[in-house]
Amino acid sequence: MMKSEALLRRARGGWITFPFIIATMGGLTLSSGLCANLITFLRDEFHFEDTDAAKISNYVNGSITFIPIFAAIIADSFAGCFSVICFSSLISLLGVVLLLLSATVSHLRPPSCEKGSILCKHPTPLQAGLLYLGLTLLSIGNGGTRFTLASMGADQLDSTRHQGIFFNWFVFTIYVANFVSSTLMVYVEENRGWGWGFTIFTMANLVGLVVFLCGSKVYRFVKPTGSPFKSLACVIVAAIKKKKMHLSPQSGDYHHDGDGFNSPTPFFKFLNRAAMKNEEESSSKIVSPWKLCTVQQVEDLKRLIKIVPIWISGYILSIPIAVQMSFIIIQGKTMDNHITSHFKIPAATIQVCLLIATCVTISLLDRLIFPLWVKLAPNRPPTHLQRIGIGHVFTILSSIVAALVESKRLSVARSHNLVDQVNAVVPMSLLWLAPPLAILGVSEGFHFAGQVSFCYQQFPASFKSTATAVVGLTIAGAFYSSNIVIDAVQNATVWLPNNINKGRLDNVYWLCSGIGALNLVFFLVCASVYKYHKA
Template identity: 95%
Template structure:
């Protein structure tokens, strides 16, 4: 036994940190081509503005939707290491296909002037290769995003060290996104898409190689099986026993040493899953979990059901954010991007205002606001639901400011007789987009971190590894739902034509602010009646 101890200590620990962080930085940077994807689709493949925005939404939605499935596969049977390796290879293949689309002339439509009648749409082969590359990139990057976080935390033994790791993990993601939105956008628009996509490909390859180089240091955690199976068992068992009368006696329920006396009355139909029949009561044999569950399993499912309304409000909250981010670059393309007489920035770079505002907000909250709150009201510390609620308010404010800025832009375009010109540059600074994006960043600093804390705190213990992935599922749902909003607006109004100078994007933002206001009322009701789980 003593000879095995040094080998055990050699696995895991902070020695794995540089490998995990470098891998995350490389893979996040490789997916950074999404930061300016709308421009690539418009300029190189001649998609209309709204179509390019919707494709980008699908890509971003998939990147945040896939992690929940990757987490289930990793927890159930494959393990984090195998999922990360496979996903990194898939992502690399996707970026290579996009690189070919950007550099091989036969794999994209011929160049033309934007809006010209001579612009050709991509052929089925060109479009198919593009969509395949975007799909592989989305699946691959989504498969590593939260799985890397779980694997990194598994290497450390204390909650304190895991917290430090998560801080650096999030910091790495934001730094990579910052580089993608600034340096890489500049490379794409000034040196060419081929150079930009080559760098993205190399970043993905380096991330994969670095991750494999650290394999001899990693601690490999054996998968324990998916906790979702126990939820399915509860539903099936409760359905099978739907005719059985409920019992008020604690001894009539299957506990299996879970420490819970009796199931709660909330959704009491599910209590039948743990209710022992006469045959199960007297039998000494192990009963199938599809027929008899523990009270703990029943209560775990109830906890998830209680969270669903909060989750729905979070999804609706993110829809205005997704809509605003969808059209931000398109707006910027029609505005003056000169910072000075000799320096100008690409339209996509303006989104760094959101990243910076989010980072500053999180830092101020954690280092200044919340410590001061605790000192002033030691018996009433800030709760995750309060933090999310404040985020709701800032999201509505951001939509209102975005609507006012777009009204101003249309007014300037109208005064200069530019409404009928496709992609006409309005003499109005790109920096006008900074205030709504900064407010949006403040919103994310409140509600995004609040949702992560809420899910990690309120999810059952068996779901801790997938709790953060569920937050990503919320964002993914918002991207998909925002496309439904865009489709509904296009079918019912003339607010979103191909030329936004002839449209009323400001009305879309006013609509989003109205959706946000109604959702805030719904959220306040849900938060008021919600009861935190007592550990």
């Protein structure tokens, strides 16, 4: 029976599954692309203030990257990736349909009015409720598929090198779909109407689900092994119960289960007691997992503890990025968006500079820089932490350039006496926002794909789905924390009024660059002492 299962595993999977996984990722990411212009939708159609619209957008983006951790736990514990992806795709489809109704049915949104007018009505409880429900379902559904698809795609491949290549193109696909959302779809929304745009998002979600189901005959299905978090809890409880036991240097005094370990490592020695057998456990064949754990379970918990500082630095790294992306569209709305005298672009479309820079960076790293590095230094291939560290540097640089650009914009607004005019357009090209966004894109090309690959390969085997979702958790935490930063700045300073022409958004960006610099020091310390686990 075991032999036939092994043969079935080898018969399925491989690169033949790649088109299905990537096409599904593209369709589902495109369906959530309405978030690219969500701030404009909330301002123009539901009459939210600029800062409130930015906060709602942060909550949505944060939820899309927070939900994956729960989806991953469910996938790892009992449901498997395939079931979670199917169910989540249906949930996101329902969410997009509700948003489509909000955009097309006049009674489901406030009546039209001129932005800033005292005659603008706020949404009724029914209208707001339907809007929030649609955004919630979209967040849950898209969050349930994004990183679970990454784990399922990696499960189809056997070598770490191929998995690394897959993660590069996985991230590349996300950014290409976001590129389409920020260009073509934003154009459709603002020139053909929100109904047209949301209809396309709905179809993209449906196509993604259908393509995913079409590949079911070639997927390799990895059976869930039960909740890995129970194993971690068992180690902690067992170690506490045996806190008075003296540790033994003898391998035979520890509980093994064919895990390949001789004795527990000295790191966090307190936990080793969880795998140490007492007299009763040595003579008994059946022992409660809450009293005695295997050495493998103990070492799995230690591996996670070692990764935590790296994860924290990734979380802090993402906060300046989230703050910058919260205001980029609001800045763009106050700038001249004419490319020529007859052609102009929507403010949200400027985000494509980030997406293009990320895609180009990932392509160059995968096809040119890393292969060349391996040829020149075959004994010292680039590490994940080196790649992440370079991303830290570019993120700081992006915040500095963003601060300088905003300082220039405010200077132009003051020189033209536009400070007191709400939402006045400053005679300064929207393209000034391109340099900080491009630098930020280079940063994400380094650190985002690096973090996904690092977590997948360094987490214990039982946490493979959870591993990739952990990266999403850092981004989610950053979006939520960026709202805390925004609230704190609003309460302590006058930098962020509703009219950003009267504020000092440049000071917020300088604050972000300082946070990034301190975090870089913390990361370098953590990276210098981290030792890679070799599978």
